[in-house]
Amino acid sequence: MEIQNFYTETLKISDTQLVQTLAENSQIKVIKKGDILQHIGSVSTALYFLMKGLLRGFLLDVKGKEVTDCFIYAHGAPVVASIDLGAPSLICIEALEDSELISIPFSVVLPLVCTNMELVTLYNRLLSNSLKMHWENKTALVQYTATERYQWFLKNYPGLIERVNHKYIASFLGVTPVSLSRIRRMVREKLKLK
Incomplete structure (x- = not known):
């Protein structure tokens, strides 16, 4: 029920059949502080959403030093290491606290994104919010x-x-x-x- 509520209340999906499909194919993933969810260059097979906890995305500079790119801390935030779903990760994602995520396989999500308008709209909203935050971060760093x-x-x-x-x-x-x-x-x- 917790997963179904996440899709209806947090992501605001109203299509009951879609919610049921997503919930049936989702699971809760628990990661411990210090665990790496995604390594640079690895290909994720699932889409994650943060339920609770705190994650950090980082990449390596030319000298191999870690550079923090983002913090993922808000309930419902997507945890994605590449803008292209299913592509190799551009950043490493590490748990800074014990964290709980909802995991749904790309093999379930990708066909639905192509056929369900509500999911397309949700994907575009999440992508737009992420891009907005990215530009706000980069603007602050530069200006x-x-x-x-x-x-x-x-x-x-x-x-x-x-x-x-x-x-x-x-x-x-x-x-x-x-x-x-x-x-x-x-x-x-x-x-x-x-």
């Missing part, structure tokens, strides 16, 4: 100062500063961990003066 990026992070990723290792946040914001620590201290001091 904001380090302090402004930190303040933007606090506003757009509420509560994550308490849940995520600060080295991952520093990587995401394009600063060193030492710089992030200095920025955090400076922001706290400014707040105390107000």
